[in-house]
Amino acid sequence: MDWTREKLYEEIYNLIVDTCLTISPDAKDLLQQSLKKETNETAKSMLQTMLDDVDMAKKLNKPVCQSPGFGTVYVSFSDTALLKDIKEIYSQAIIEATKNGFLRPSMVHPLTRKNPGDNSGIGVPNFEFIYTLGQEYVEHILSFKGCGAELANAMKIMTTAQLGKNYEGFKKFVIETALAGGGKPCPPYAIGVGIGGQMDIACKLARQAVSIRDWRDSNPDPLMKELEIELRDKINSLKIGAAGIGGDTSCLAVKIEIVSTHTAILPIGISFHCWPARRGGIRIYPDGRKERLFLGGH
Amino acid sequence: MKEVKLNTPLKEEDVRDLKVGDVVYISGYICTSRDMGHLKMKEVIENGEKLPVDLTGGVIFHAGPVVKKKDSGFELRVIGPTTSIRMEPHSDFIGNLGVKMIVGKGGMDEGTSKALQKYGMTYLQAPPGCAVVLGEKVEQIENVFWMELGVPEALWVLKVKEFGPLVVGMDSTGNSIYRDIKVNGKKLIEKMF
Numbered sequence: 001m002d003w004t005r006e007k008l009y010e011e012i013y014n015l016i017v018d019t020c021l022t023i024s025p026d027a028k029d030l031l032q033q034s035l036k037k038e039t040n041e042t043a044k045s046m047l048q049t050m051l052d053d054v055d056m057a058k059k060l061n062k063p064v065c066q067s068p069g070f071g072t073v074y075v076s077f078s079d080t081a082l083l084k085d086i087k088e089i090y091s092q093a094i095i096e097a098t099k100n101g102f103l104r105p106s107m108v109h110p111l112t113r114k115n116p117g118d119n120s121g122i123g124v125p126n127f128e129f130i131y132t133l134g135q136e137y138v139e140h141i142l143s144f145k146g147c148g149a150e151l152a153n154a155m156k157i158m159t160t161a162q163l164g165k166n167y168e169g170f171k172k173f174v175i176e177t178a179l180a181g182g183g184k185p186c187p188p189y190a191i192g193v194g195i196g197g198q199m200d201i202a203c204k205l206a207r208q209a210v211s212i213r214d215w216r217d218s219n220p221d222p223l224m225k226e227l228e229i230e231l232r233d234k235i236n237s238l239k240i241g242a243a244g245i246g247g248d249t250s251c252l253a254v255k256i257e258i259v260s261t262h263t264a265i266l267p268i269g270i271s272f273h274c275w276p277a278r279r280g281g282i283r284i285y286p287d288g289r290k291e292r293l294f295l296g297g298h
Numbered sequence: 299m300k301e302v303k304l305n306t307p308l309k310e311e312d313v314r315d316l317k318v319g320d321v322v323y324i325s326g327y328i329c330t331s332r333d334m335g336h337l338k339m340k341e342v343i344e345n346g347e348k349l350p351v352d353l354t355g356g357v358i359f360h361a362g363p364v365v366k367k368k369d370s371g372f373e374l375r376v377i378g379p380t381t382s383i384r385m386e387p388h389s390d391f392i393g394n395l396g397v398k399m400i401v402g403k404g405g406m407d408e409g410t411s412k413a414l415q416k417y418g419m420t421y422l423q424a425p426p427g428c429a430v431v432l433g434e435k436v437e438q439i440e441n442v443f444w445m446e447l448g449v450p451e452a453l454w455v456l457k458v459k460e461f462g463p464l465v466v467g468m469d470s471t472g473n474s475i476y477r478d479i480k481v482n483g484k485k486l487i488e489k490m491f
Contacts, residue, residue, distance in 0.1 A: 042319065046426075049425040049431055057430045063429065065378055066363060066429040066433075099367075101365065101366030179479075179484070238482075244403070244423070244426075
């Protein structure tokens with residue numbers, strides 16, 4: 001069976017709706033683990049309310065959170081035939097999902113602040129195309145990440161001198177950013193950290209890390225693995241807590257992605273992902289098969 | 299820490315009685331307002347006009363709903379708190395209108411803490427991201443104004459029943475859980491490195 005535009009549109013519309021209705025299984029699993037360990041009564045009640053919210057969203061067929069943020073679609077591909085008019089398809093499907101009460105019309109002109117009322121707009125949603133030579137399928141990963149989390153984000157071009165011994169300057173920047181963020185990014189959150197490249201690259205890596213990786217995975221780079229765990233634990237020791245009003249867990253995971261950089265600079269991008277990890281994915285195969293990703297969060 | 303059920307319009311003595319950590323459930327009417335909504339309120343007052351709702355003893359909820367258009371108005375799908383710090387410049391203005399509670403997420407800053415003390419208000423932390431749980435506490439959309447601002451920014455008047463759980467994050471005596479966490483966190487970071 002071939003992929004017609006109609007069939008691809010239907011799959012993408014369903015992906016958008018399903019992604020709004022729940023959180024990814026890794027996030028749910030980590031929330032449940034946090035609740036088991038939590039010693040602060042208020043934080044326990046907040047974590048329980050979050051898990052109840054996920055259950056009720058499924059039962060009532062309602063979006064798990066009101067804020068869809070600024071959606072990004074990560075598309076990896078080799079053959080372009082299966083992409084079709086992918087940007088137009090997503091744009092139309094988002095407008096339809098908005099009309100049907102699954103997404104709030106949150107997109108506005110950046111300066112006039114005018115809201116067209118249907119989530120249409122320049123560059124909506126955002127696309128990141130990843131050319132993956134020889135990959136038989138096209139993979140879409142859709143990420144809706146609340147924009148309150150964006151208010152805590154940070155970017156800095158550090159220097160070699162600022163990096164310091166044992167990368168302490170870098171660690172301190174991440175931990176201080178988490179403390180300054182407090183309850184703004186809807187803790188317990190995950191943090192994506194992009195290191196290297198230039199400003200744009202570090203920031204894109206930060207969002208990508210926290211959008212497409214499983215929050216429970218283990219970084220294959222031993223140094224990054226060590227840093228991810230150390231930063232997560234140090235941030236949790238600040239006792240910001242679920243909802244930012246105290247508690248044992250504010251950070252479910254830290255995910256670091258690196259690329260090389262110029263010898264003069266050390267770019268660091270930090271991107272928070274609120275606990276409602278609305279992430280969905282689909283793999284489209286040339287023979288008409290499809291495979292859904294990030295399922296099981298129900 | 300106590301658990302309190304309150305009805306709108308709120309009485310100042312009931313609000314002054316609340317301390318950080320208390321859990322509150324609100325019944326009655328609450329009004330949503332966020333960035334543009336606050337600016338619109340200021341514009342209306344500056345023009346010497348009246349607001350479409352009386353906010354005396356009222357509750358401002360930093361939020362914008364997901365709604366579905368029906369033949370007769372709107373159906374509320376879900377609603378949860380937005381990040382309150384953006385509305386920090388407006389706290390004194392809000393207090394002066396007679397608002398007694400601000401509900402949102404992430405906490406607010408020192409200007410708000412001063413306004414809470416001056417006017418006898420509290421700031422309540424709603425469970426962040428929990429738009430279905432909170433939406434189920436909304437009995438109906440009572441009214442909506444300023445739709446030209448867009449769905450998130452319009453002023454929605456919501457009839458709610460035991461809306462919560464809401465935790466007092468900042469009270470009218472100057473206490474703030476958010477400030478305490480920041481002050482303590484800074485000390486902890488100094489010890490780390």
